[in-house]
Amino acid sequence: MPVTDYQGSSASFSNFGRSILSIRRDQVHSMEATHEATAQELELEAFQRNVADRFHNLSAVSSDELLSLSWIRKLLDVFLCCQEEFRMILFNNKGYMNRAPMDRLLSEFSERSVKALDVCNAIREGIEQIRQWQKQLDIVLCALDNNQRSVGEGQFRRAKRALVDLAIGMLDEKDSNSAIGHRNRSFGRNNVQKDHKSLANFRSLSWSVSRNWSAARQLQAIGNNLAAPKTNEIMATNGLAVSVFTMSSVLLFVMWALVAAIPCQDRGLHIHFSIPRQFIWAIPILSLHERILEESKKRNRRNTCGLLREIQKIEMCARNMNELADSVQFPLTKEKEGDVRQRVEELGQVFEAVKNGLDPLELQVREVFLRIVRSRTEGFDSFGRANHHR
Numbered sequence: 474m475p476v477t478d479y480q481g482s483s484a485s486f487s488n489f490g491r492s493i494l495s496i497r498r499d500q501v502h503s504m505e506a507t508h509e510a511t512a513q514e515l516e517l518e519a520f521q522r523n524v525a526d527r528f529h530n531l532s533a534v535s536s537d538e539l540l541s542l543s544w545i546r547k548l549l550d551v552f553l554c555c556q557e558e559f560r561m562i563l564f565n566n567k568g569y570m571n572r573a574p575m576d577r578l579l580s581e582f583s584e585r586s587v588k589a590l591d592v593c594n595a596i597r598e599g600i601e602q603i604r605q606w607q608k609q610l611d612i613v614l615c616a617l618d619n620n621q622r623s624v625g626e627g628q629f630r631r632a633k634r635a636l637v638d639l640a641i642g643m644l645d646e647k648d649s650n651s652a653i654g655h656r657n658r659s660f661g662r663n664n665v666q667k668d669h670k671s672l673a674n675f676r677s678l679s680w681s682v683s684r685n686w687s688a689a690r691q692l693q694a695i696g697n698n699l700a701a702p703k704t705n706e707i708m709a710t711n712g713l714a715v716s717v718f719t720m721s722s723v724l725l726f727v728m729w730a731l732v733a734a735i736p737c738q739d740r741g742l743h744i745h746f747s748i749p750r751q752f753i754w755a756i757p758i759l760s761l762h763e764r765i766l767e768e769s770k771k772r773n774r775r776n777t778c779g780l781l782r783e784i785q786k787i788e789m790c791a792r793n794m795n796e797l798a799d800s801v802q803f804p805l806t807k808e809k810e811g812d813v814r815q816r817v818e819e820l821g822q823v824f825e826a827v828k829n830g831l832d833p834l835e836l837q838v839r840e841v842f843l844r845i846v847r848s849r850t851e852g853f854d855s856f857g858r859a860n861h862h863r
Contacts, residue, residue, distance in 0.1 A: 525754035527551040532757040541782040542830030549837040552727045559720040575710045578717045585695045592728045593842040599735035609639035610824045617817045646778040688732045689741025734781040786823045
């Protein structure tokens with residue numbers, strides 16, 4: 474469905490069918506002439522609107538921006554905002570947490586969150602893999618530095634070796650998606666209070682995912698039995714079941730999009746999103762899901778190791794530079810030297826984009842990981858206190 478079908482305003486409830494929350498309100502107050510919304514109802518419906526607005530903004534981007542490093546960072550910002558609002562909803566409604574069916578719904582959400590932690594670890598390793606490619610680009614740029622008066626055969630040989638190593642690295646990643654998964658470490662449950670500014674320390678916090686771990690299977694596990702709440706569940710939880718389903722759907726989509734964009738073990742995008750369209754946030758999420766799937770089906774993207782826009786640019790620039798390196802003869806003509814400098818400039822732009830984008834992205838993925846851990850800990854503490862006082 475086109476993105477323009479979603480208007481992104483608070484008035485859009487009527488455009489996409491009545492709110493799921495209104496089912497409970499209509500049933501409870503069907504005999505009353507008027508009903509003034511409670512603070513809880515306003516909070517829950519505001520959460521639905523905010524999720525819809527955020528994903529509408531994510532979907533209102535051009536094809537060139539979709540799946541770029543900057544877009545992925547915006548996606549993670551959206552997740553963190555939704556997670557925080559969801560956490561506050563649970564905090565404000567502690568009395569329902571240990572009642573059926575809310576206890577079961579939260580337990581299932583907690584299990585999905587644990588599985589998402591492994592996805593975060595795998596994405597961290599994928600980011601490290603891209604860093605290895607960045608190092609090869611740096612070698613090429615140093616060898617063919619545009620500030621040099623002239624480029625000789627020795628510099629071209631050095632650049633050519635780096636381009637070959639880059640091509641082999643990216644090819645290996647397409648074949649196995651596990652080139653780095655067995656030797657690098659990622660986010661950990663320990664040392665979370667230490668200096669967040671130390672990326673060197675950050676990159677060795679915990680063990681990576683196992684050799685037989687599969688991103689595709691993990692996404693399927695996160696999505697298993699994820700279904701919109703039934704009317705009786707909405708009634709029994711005073712509407713909170715809707716918020717749990719909303720956050721579960723956001724969690725699944727964000728993890729799926731990360732796997733689509735970043736290299737990781739056994740990538741797979743064939744996950745079914747069963748979201749009823751009466752949820753006002755369903756339209757932008759389903760639109761993004763469709764656009765990303767269409768991107769993966771493009772001829773030049775089918776066998777890529779990740780749909781991240783910068784990966785595509787690395788492949789394209791490296792291929793162009795490699796073709797140019799194969800065609801040059803020494804001494805270089807003025808025309809050929811101009812072509813070389815142009816290619817180096819293009820490669821430099823990609824290098825800077827990757828260099829400037831990877832560290833902030835890695836820190837955001839870390840923050841997602843730690844926020845999920847904290848939310849689970851707070852949830853268990855809350856359950857424990859509630860059970861203790863029974």
